[in-house]
Amino acid sequence: MLSSSIGRRVRRLWRQYGIFWLGAIAVGLTAVFYARLIDLGYNAFLGLQKQHWWLPLVLTPAVGAASVWLTRRFFRGAEGSGIPQVIATLHTNPGAAGARLLTFPILLGKIAVSFLAILGGFTIGREGPTVQVGAALMFNLRRLYPRSNAQIERQLVLAGAAAGLSAAFNTPLAGIVFAIEELTRSFEARASGVLITAIIIAGIVALGLNGNYTYFGTIDIGAHFPDLFAVAVVVTGIVTGIAGGVFGWLLLNTARWIPAPLRQLHAERPVAFAALCGVVIALVGLISGGTTFGSGYAEARGLLYGSEHLSVFYPVLKLVSVVGSYLPGIPGGIFAPSLSIGAGFGNVLHMLFTDMQLPMLIALAMVGYLAAVTQSPITSFVIVMEMINGHALVISLMATALISSRVAKLFAPPLYEALSMRYMTPLPAPAASPELPAERSESETHDERE
Known part of the structure; x- marks a missing residue:
């Protein structure tokens, strides 16, 4: 009887907290990997461009063509930043929309094709895609629930997206505000604890790998502001x-x-x-x-x-x-x-x-x-x-x-x-x-x- 009671409590705690913590760790690790991959691709492009100034005239069109072919052929739903896809998932049926827009193939395509695009010199960022990647990672953890529902799926998507932004910029407060202002346009008290916990864990993972840093460093403004x-x-x-x-x-x-x-x-x-x-x-x-x-x-x-x-x-x-x-x-x-x-x-x-x-x-x-x-x-x-x-x-x-x-x-x-x-x-x-x-x-x- 005692072991059965302990087992039920462990399973309940796992479903209530453990799955979200596991997802947040995965989001933090993936965000760091993705950031380093994009940096690697851009530095490789810069090195080639400095050696051959004319190379972008050949490389960039070729990479653009290849990126679009891959996206349209294999990864539909991965185009753009991914934030609109996350918003659409949250404002419709999360299960049905997520099955179209937050799949593992789309996650992999998002990372791989954007790496290819930055390798060709395209003007893109990794922060928006990290939002969709984080949401996709968390959304697919719904399979660990014996009986998933729309509320659980929505919380997973929201927490993953906010944790993705937070880990990408190392801005935990922004992750919380982003989830409230941009993704949902509302505040839900029942989701706030899950959201904040996911952001904290993803942020700790990113900080552990990258060290304590600010995205642009610290600027010294001083105490005196000009008259105008x-x-x-x-x-x-x-x-x-x-x-x-x-x-x-x-x-x-x-x-x-x-x-x-x-x-x-x-x-x-x-x-x-x-x-x-x-x-x-x-x-x-x-x-x-x-x-x-x-x-x-x-x-x-x-x-x-x-x-x-x-x-x-x-x-x-x-x-x-x-x-x-x-x-x-x-x-x-x-x-x-x-x-x-x-x-x-x-x-x-x-x-x-x-x-x-x-x-x-x-x-x-x-x-x-x-x-x-x-x-x-x-x-x-x-x-x-x-x-x-x-x-x-x-x-x-x-x-x-x-x-x-x-x-x-x-x-x-x-x-x-x-x-x-x-x-x-x-x-x-x-x-x-x-x-x-x-x-x-x-x-x-x-x-x-x-």
């Missing part, structure tokens, strides 16, 4: 809000600005269309001196610490490269590229506010552009605050994020939420084009990107 600081916050919020809003409009309304011949090319010959996008990305990269290749993490960090000097055209060129990487439907995120574009705008605004510290303006512009793209201001300022250890700027970061997200709403709806609409129902064959039929609503005229 409030004006700089407002101007930065407006500028980045317009830029981020235009970016969102471009991604959600491709049928309204891409010429008809190119739309036809994508519909009929998507692999050739991807190769064409690769040519554009290679040309932009060569024009920029190689600064637009990859996620832009190195450029943003270099601007923060004064070791990088970029052209005033950098944010526009980077934006073009991000759009070009988005259109074919290659797995890859826009989190890190958005932060890099924001840093570029901060660098440009320093020409106007010369008496302000450059790192201060860059931090404001990063949070402003990210908030404009995602229209999740709280998540954006918490992410940036944690990744630069910028607690002295918390009020100004909040204000910039709120202003920019409000301005961006004038141009486009929330990006991830709008993109998630196409995943609410099973994907038709063949895989979707960047544009959908004109009679669909604006929020549905989009493709598979983050």
